[in-house]
Amino acid sequence: MTTITDRPFEGRTQKILATLKDAGQLKHLQTIEGPMGPTVKLRGYGEVACFCSNNYMGLANHPEVVEAGIEGLRRYGAGTASVRFICGTFECHETLEAKIAEFYGCEAAYSFTSCWNANEAIFPTLCEPGDLIISDELNHASIIDGVRLAGVIKKGLHKGVFKHADLGDLRTKLEAARANVQVTGAIWVVTDGVFSMEGDIGDLPGLRAVCDEFGALLVVDDSHGTGVMGLTGRGTHEHWGMDATKVDYFTGTLGKALGGAAGGYVVGSRKAIDLLIQRGRPTLFSNALPATVACSAQKAIEILMREPQRVQKLRDNVAYARSMIREAGFQVLESPTAICPIIVHDTAKAIAMSKRLLELGVFVIGFGFPVVPEGHARLRCQVSAAHEKQHLDAFGEALRKLRKEFR
């Protein structure tokens, strides 16, 4: 009798997993036994300082954020049991979306169950055949897949990639598009605000200027910039002293600085949001954001608007953590963002180093292929406003020990 493991697919899967294991590239899911904070209780390791979460503002376990979620659960129950356009739009979705639009200073916002979904909604819905989408080569996977999907759904949509942060290359591509008689519609330029793996910042003023030269729309996914960048944490545009309306559309997540639970959104013109409500497949065919999450996220945004000093604390922590990394003898990709990557090139080495850091009481994940290109493996250290000096010092001490062991 043939068993399940005899099937060709099972054998193939087994082989791929074995190859990853042999190459030292197998990821191990670490289980946390309590809330997300500056330290976490990690199964098998106990309490460790957490330097790999996106809890940039330290709001994931803020008492008011937790209470708002509990209150939402009591008031609305566990979920909508529906997509938004049937019977899944609760009052808390409307108030959350109004709060997001207010936070950005833009006309309208619409929520999704993730930013991944937001990116898979915006391009296939708003773009049409004859349009061109040009995307930075290091944009997040959800943008890449959203653009790919748009190309499949809208036949005759043109796609292109420009070299990372290279305005000259973007201009060359746009000049070629101008000469291409098949590009008859809108041109969309897409960038991350803060690049998730490098921690560098998109040159939004430069991109805006190029977009204006070619009549293009600018879309910014500011998942890692929202709540972090600019004096009041409004995002990467604020860092550059730009009004949010200079960006045509933002996408972003509620799963990082804005409470850390889950959810994403698109921010922009009322008309575009209306079209997303009418035609966006992730919202037409998938359930709404759970009410408890919507309530928590709204509270997180309120706290951030009320306490902009949190942004300064994060900035101070980032400067201190970056000095610790350099002092330990590692090179960190320079930028003022909370993402501090230490490039170690080899995936197996990155994983081994992150394992050693855990033994030293510091939780940092090693990233390798396919999350980053082959040969670009790294330890991605992330800093939070929730970190206090003792956490940052523990981080520095562990790095110094690590450096001695992995010269």
Ligand SMILES: Cc1ncc(COP(=O)(O)O)c(C=O)c1O
């Ligand atoms: C730039 C960027 N966009 C989108 C996402 C996806 O966000 P979500 O977890 O809300 O789907 C991420 C998450 O890592 C991200 O870094």
